[in-house]
Amino acid sequence: MTDFFEDRQAVTNTTRSGVHEYIYYPGLGTVLPQQITYALNMAPIRDKYTIHSKSIVCQDVELKGDITIGSGTIVHPKATIFAIAGPIVIGSGCIIEEGAIIVNRRKEVMRIGDDNLFEIGCRVESPTVGNFNTVSTRARVHHTVRIGSYCVIGTGCLLVPTEDEVLDDYSVTYGPAAERRIWSGRGKVQEADLRRKHAEYLRDMLPKFNRLRRGDGT
Known part of the structure; x- marks a missing residue:
């Protein structure tokens, strides 16, 4: 567990209430020093990877904790999946792109x-995510948000409510203010077909240029 926190960088943030010292950790973002003290006192995280034989998980992926990856799911190089406090179970047919966390x-x-599609550089901490969602490039979803199905979170959108909330099915979040509207669902069949074709292409191409991970920590 200690090795996990070795790569760090001090960050100072000034707010109205004063100057706060943070520590930056790749994959985790900025956290308070007392949070790291708490984490270091926790029991070591036991790595357990259950990776379906029909999934594609590149070797150059950061995995930590108890993680299950379903059939046909594709995890690109440089993606990060951290089960810090509890397990993560990922369903079938998902695409997790480079730099997604x-x-x-x-x-x-x-x-x-x-x-589900997690695009480049996005970060998702939602305790539940439904089906056929798109989390766009550099979007961030806090652990207080539960995502329904057929939702779209636009590029760079930040969803960080202080209290738990549910993003209803067919919700679309967009713009710098993370505005919301409800999608009619029109075109979802065509979108699903395109996503499956995209996945088929990746399943064919990625193994040609990347070593793949297997289950049980390998």
Whole structure:
């Protein structure tokens, strides 16, 4: 556990209430020093990777904790999946692109449904994610948000409510203010077909240029 926190960088943030010292850790972001003290006093995280034989998980992926990856799911190089407090279960047919970060900060199982797309550089901490969602490039979703199905979180959107909330099915979040509207669902069949074709292409191409991970920590 200690090795996990070796790569760090001090960060100072000034707010109205004063100057706060933070520490930056790749994959975790900025955290308070007392949070790291708490983490170091926790029991070591036991790595357990259950990776379906029909999934594609590149070797150059950061995995930590109890992680289950379903059939047909594709995890690109440089993606990060950290089950810090509780397990993460990822369904079938998902695509997790380069630089995407998925973190479970809660003790409950983080469940991600089927056919979800996590684009480059996004960060998701939601305890539940439904099916056929798109989390766009550099979007961030806090652990207080539960995502329904057929939702779209736009590029760079920040969803960090202080209290728990549910993002209803067919919700679309967009713009710098993370405005919301409800999508009619029109075109979802075509979108699903395109996503499956995208996944088929990746399943064919990625193994040609990347070594793959297997289950049980390998």
